[in-house]
Amino acid sequence: MLRLLSSGLRLVGHRSINAVWRLGSASRFMGLVMLRSGLSFRRFHLIIDELHFAGVLSLIIIMVSGLFVGLVLGLQGYETLKRYGSAEAVGTLVALALVRELGPVVAALLFASRAGSAMTAELGIMKSTEQLSAMEMMAVDPFARVISPMFWGGFLSMPLLAAIFSVMGIFGGYLITVVIIGVDSGAFWSQMQSSVDLRNDIVNGVIKSVVFGAAVTAIALFEGYDAPPTAEGVSHAVTRTVVTSALAVLALDFVLTAFMFTGV
Amino acid sequence: MQRTTLDLWVGIFVAAGVTALFVLALKVGNASSVSVSDGYRVIAEFDNIGGLKVRAPVKSAGVVVGRVEGISLDTRTFRANVGLRIDKRYPFPRDSSASILTAGLLGEQYVGMDGGGDEQNLKDGDRLKITQSAIVLEKVIGQFLYGKAAETGPGK
Numbered sequence: 001m002l003r004l005l006s007s008g009l010r011l012v013g014h015r016s017i018n019a020v021w022r023l024g025s026a027s028r029f030m031g032l033v034m035l036r037s038g039l040s041f042r043r044f045h046l047i048i049d050e051l052h053f054a055g056v057l058s059l060i061i062i063m064v065s066g067l068f069v070g071l072v073l074g075l076q077g078y079e080t081l082k083r084y085g086s087a088e089a090v091g092t093l094v095a096l097a098l099v100r101e102l103g104p105v106v107a108a109l110l111f112a113s114r115a116g117s118a119m120t121a122e123l124g125i126m127k128s129t130e131q132l133s134a135m136e137m138m139a140v141d142p143f144a145r146v147i148s149p150m151f152w153g154g155f156l157s158m159p160l161l162a163a164i165f166s167v168m169g170i171f172g173g174y175l176i177t178v179v180i181i182g183v184d185s186g187a188f189w190s191q192m193q194s195s196v197d198l199r200n201d202i203v204n205g206v207i208k209s210v211v212f213g214a215a216v217t218a219i220a221l222f223e224g225y226d227a228p229p230t231a232e233g234v235s236h237a238v239t240r241t242v243v244t245s246a247l248a249v250l251a252l253d254f255v256l257t258a259f260m261f262t263g264v
Numbered sequence: 265m266q267r268t269t270l271d272l273w274v275g276i277f278v279a280a281g282v283t284a285l286f287v288l289a290l291k292v293g294n295a296s297s298v299s300v301s302d303g304y305r306v307i308a309e310f311d312n313i314g315g316l317k318v319r320a321p322v323k324s325a326g327v328v329v330g331r332v333e334g335i336s337l338d339t340r341t342f343r344a345n346v347g348l349r350i351d352k353r354y355p356f357p358r359d360s361s362a363s364i365l366t367a368g369l370l371g372e373q374y375v376g377m378d379g380g381g382d383e384q385n386l387k388d389g390d391r392l393k394i395t396q397s398a399i400v401l402e403k404v405i406g407q408f409l410y411g412k413a414a415e416t417g418p419g420k
Contacts, residue, residue, distance in 0.1 A: 045267075048274050056277045095292050160281025167284040170292060189291070197319075198293040206285070 026222045032143050033151050033221070039144035040152065046145070050153025054115040054217075058161060061114055062107055066098075066165035069106060070172025073097055078177050087177075088187035094173035095192045099205045100261065103166035105253050108212035111158055112245035116220035119150055120241040123224025124234035147225065151217050158213025159206055166205070204260045211252055216245040303330060303351045304388040308362040308375070313344045314398025316364055316373045322348050324377040329354045332375060348375060350386075357382040363396035373398060 040046050077093040123146070126132050132142045170192075177183040196202065220241045227237035313335065322330035330350035338345050350356065359380030366373050380394075 048271060051274045051277065052270050055281075056273045059277060059280075099288060099292065157277070157281075160278065160284070163281055163284035163288060166292075167287050192292060196293045198289055202288050202293045205288075 029222050029225060030218055033148045036141060036143040037148040037152060040148040046149035047152050050149045051157055054154045055157030055160060058111060058114045061110055062161050062165050063168050065106065065110060066168030067172040069102060070094060070098065070169030071176045073169065074173035074176040078181055078183070087183050088191050090173065090177050090183060091188035091192035092195045095170055095196050096201065098166040098169040099196060099201050103169065104162045104205055104208040104212055105249060107162040107165040107209065108158065108216055108249045109246055111161060112216045112249065113242050115154060116216050116241050116245055117238045119154065119220040120224035120238045121234060123147070123221060124227035124237050127225065127227060128229035128234060147221055151221055154217030155213050159209040162209035208253065208256050211256065212249050215248050215252060219245045219248060303349045304386065305333060305347055305349050306386050306390045306392055308346045308348060308392040308395050310344045310346060310364060310395050310397045312397040312400060313346060314364055314373055314400060316346065316398065320372060320374050322350060322375045322377060324379065329377065346375070355385040358384045358386055358390065359394065360386065360392065361394035361396065362392050364398035
């Protein structure tokens with residue numbers, strides 16, 4: 001009985017020490033990335049490469065998903081609002097839902113699975129094939145040459161992707177409600193404009209997407225850097241990246257929403 | 265991929281993202297309409313503000329002329345002090361009146377301003393003397409029932 005208790009406690013202690021240890025190495029890792037980012041900003045073409053990889057290549061999935069999310073929101077919102085005789089408010093519904101929540105969150109989830117997983121796999125394989133060590137041997141700092149450009153590429157492209165997602169979604173909502181169903185176009189835009197606020201809604205949405213971009217990219221890079229140098233280790237790291245960043249995005253979204261949109 | 269084509273694609277991506285941000289700010293939001301940061305602030309006292317909220321519009325003849333900036337309770341008179349920030353393009357006479365109105369049957373509440381006839385205009389920090397409180401539905405119904413009861417009561 002006593003032995004069972006002590007082994008249980010030992011398990012808890014082991015887990016917590018591991019968690020704290022990982023947190024510490026993650027912070028040291030991010031500190032190094034920040035410290036070396038000056039060098040990578042001086043060689044800006046490295047960041048442009050990563051912007052192409054994380055941003056441009058994610059454009060298609062972001063735009064198509066945004067369009068379809070907008071179409072569905074428009075259709076569902078119209079069906080419900082029609083009952084209360086205020087079908088024109090569908091513009092407000094689509095715009096507020098996208099700008100405040102769905103744009104940043106869904107774009108971040110797509111970004112994590114499209115770009116974050118690829119970053120983890122790339123870093124993990126670079127580590128397991130000892131390319132990172134080879135760089136160090138040649139006196140090339142892998143943080144300045146590889147990791148920190150990846151971080152800034154992801155960090156800079158995420159807000160732009162979220163904005164494109166929201167605009168595509170609003171366009172989708174416009175398409176389904178105004179062009180196909182026949183809601184009045186003027187009422188659609190004017191109700192939207194009178195209720196969406198620049199400071200409260202749009203700026204807060206952009207802040208959210210910046211935070212999510214930093215979180216997803218940091219998680220992806222750390223998982224890749226920390227992956228055990230085996231095929232299995234890399235595959236587990238990629239899985240962990242997607243799961244952890246999805247949970248982190250949703251949890252951060254709740255915290256940010258609680259700060260931004262409560263009270264007056 | 266060639267360096268130049270890669271640069272071109274990244275350029276297109278960044279331009280599209282920045283355009284999207286501007287579209288959000290100008291077309292979806294209302295950055296292009298009145299933002300009353302530089303206006304004068306007047307205080308209106310109400311017996312009851314109903315469901316009025318901070319940032320509700322101040323309208324005169326249906327035109328948005330300002331925003332509600334702050335709501336507080338005066339604990340000496342137990343009346344509500346509502347701070348109104350009014351665009352400086354719209355000067356109002358000093359005896360203007362403010363009332364709390366409702367847009368539509370279930371819509372949001374806003375402050376309606378009616379111009380008076382005074383020679384002097386309102387200045388920063390002035391108080392509006394003539395106000396009309398929000399209509400609270402329960403009170404109206406209560407008064408109506410009370411009146412009915414008085415009409416058909418045992419006195420007659």
